[in-house]
Amino acid sequence: MTEEYAAAVVGAGPVGLNAAIQVQKNGFDVVVLEDSEEIGLPCQCSGLISRSGYEGLGLKYDKTIVNRVRGARIFAPDRTEFKVERFDTVAYVIDRPKLDKVFARDAKELGVDIWLNSSVVDVKDGTVFYKNKAGKGEMVKAKAVVGADGIVSTVRKSMGIEAQKEWYVPGYQITGRGKFDPDFVEVHFGPWADKFFAWVIPESKTTARIGLGVTGKNARTCLEQFMDDRGIKAQKLDFQAGVIPAGPPVTNLVKDNVLLAGDAAFQAKATTGGGIMLGIEASNHAAKAIVDHFKYKTPLTSYQKHVEPVTRELEIHWRVRRYLNQLNDEDLNKLFQRMKAAGMEKFLSDNADMDKPSSFLKKVAGSPKMWMMLPEMIKFLRG
Ligand SMILES: Cc1cc2nc3c(=O)[nH]c(=O)nc-3n(C[C@H](O)[C@H](O)[C@H](O)COP(=O)(O)OP(=O)(O)OC[C@H]3O[C@@H](n4cnc5c(N)ncnc54)[C@H](O)[C@@H]3O)c2cc1C
Structure with missing residues (x-):
């Protein structure tokens, strides 16, 4: 039966x-x-989750946390660095x-x-x-x-x-042994991660998850190119491949x-x-x-x-993704420069939420110092 x-x-x-x-x-x-x-x-999975999301959901799985990070170093294709940081933990790296x-x-x-x-x-x-x-x-x-x-x-x-095919981004990641800053995640934009990005997510001072998403190319080869290009040295301990939802x-x-x-x-x-x-x-x-x-x-x-409040946040992420996908490396370099000039590093450090961009966008609109970024924000939202 x-x-x-x-x-x-x-x-x-x-x-x-x-x-x-x-x-x-x-x-x-x-x-x-x-x-x-x-x-x-x-x-x-790279296992990076926001502390605000984890606490907001009332999850009690602290034993799965392998590292706590307090910010991100984000690099433009021309290596301009954009640092977002807090004094306290902003995200967890989980097993x-x-x-x-x-x-x-x-x-x-x-x-x-x-x-x-x-x-x-x-x-x-x-x-x-x-x-x-x-x-x-x-x-x-x-x-x-x-x-x-x-x-x-x-x-x-x-x-x-x-x-649609474009909504699936092939990803490849290794766990590597090397020297890493355990406090910061790294995000890198560049030709090896076309229409996505590369990441270094530290598990500790000596191990990190290093990976990227890329469309239309072999993700594994692109990861090797990325590590060469950015001088990231790591002994490969294991690897994983998967499809990233975008x-x-x-x-x-x-x-x-x-x-x-x-x-x-x-x-x-x-x-x-x-x-x-x-x-x-x-x-x-x-x-x-x-x-x-x-x-x-x-x-x-x-x-x-x-579920509408969640859907609304996801739609903003989607619009930003569509906007970013239209930019070439030169456009990205310019965007980074404008964001730095507008004082976005500090503003993001103080106000960003990894999961829910809507409240951040409201803060941008309400802050005269950020108004020079409004054209980009409007383009983001139009996607
Ligand atoms: C390379 C990579 C890195 C990522 N890094 C992060 C990150 O750092 N942080 C983050 O938040 N997210 C990350 N993600 C995304 C994250 O992994 C997913 O969003 C998350 O796993 C979604 O959970 P889920 O339960 O919906 O699906 P899944 O975790 O994919 O679970 C689906 C389950 O369904 C099972 N299944 C599939 N088909 C069938 C079937 N026909 N019958 C029965 N069972 C089936 C699968 O075996 C699987 O166990 C990453 C994804 C990739 C590919």
């Missing part, structure tokens, strides 16, 4: 597991179907596989069933069709289904939502009884590809819509409305 749950979640990443936890906590049985044979692996594993542990403790080696192939009329480890077709029924199956989402496809947030998030969340819904910042914090925030809204639906018969589409 086909098993039946109140809710089924496709994908045991942080977004899917958080959704499962929030629904199960309210007394409804949840099953999570996960393609991989081990939670958190393969890891395709991403460990984060997924502690989410899974908490979910299991609450009674969530997690089925590994279960690759979902379709979702139709409340039935989730999947293949087990032996490749045999199976199914499970659920009154609500959350598609949290990452950037190349099968559930999104089953909802008939298309994504597209607009999906707006039709609910179809029948299926809700999309996380990378599957492009709920990642198109500026940086960071999707852990906003994805988890969105999954809280998806879970609430499901719980309210079960308890009070409210429509599942309430998710769409409640």
